[in-house]
Amino acid sequence: MRELPPDRLFVSHEPSDYQCPFCQLQQGVFDERNRPTDVVGVSDLAHARISPKWWPANPGAVLVIPRGHYENLYDLPDDVGHAVWDLTRRVAVAMKQAYGCDGVSTRQHNEPDGDQDVWHLHVHVFPRYRGDQLYLRHLDAADVPASDRAPYADRLRASLELPTDFA
Template identity: 35%
Template structure:
């Protein structure tokens, strides 16, 4: 299903021109219009899923192999030193467009493109409680 109001649905399905670097039946990979680094790409499902909680598991299972393919090509062709693969869910996590998408961001030593997060520490009791709540 596509969302007629969703900009990423329009980009993924060719209604709006993009700098596309890959396309198959399920996904379109485009260069980000506001890149963090040279070559920053977005993997866009052609169907509309607002976030990770909505995506079909079969489609979800194809994203990481595609991200690997894109990252491998970036490393070979752009000579980057590393790659970030990011996927945000919800406004608090930094999601600004509510169509699931995966960022594949080439990185170079010292580029400063993405800042490290502040590392937290928890007591043994807090950690045990988290483990209890999250164990499946």
């Protein structure tokens, strides 16, 4: 195992001019990938939203995101981490109820070599169905329009019964 010097453990990969889509959503800056209708639940320290990117056999995937801007797991405060995982569990339970899926998978990525591509920590929550081959279809993921996301958001919102505004 290769050891890194202490000054190399927590290197930021976020570009200096980065416009964080998760922070923009909370600030009311919307585009096709960030719609207010994507938000399914908000707590003091975390929020959940329907992901704009889906894998072919796993529609309605969710992202659970800290409300504060933390690039990755390395700089996440403990209380925020607990809030993210508490909301992740609530989303997983709601997903089983609302979607009738066979199971749920979660993923979280850190740094480019860990497959992170948005520089704000987030946990993926995937509805799983027998034979869906989620982990074999990584390159098949694609953005979906807000109109396709809306019915899934509606079902999860009803099941979660959480606030959906950032006030």
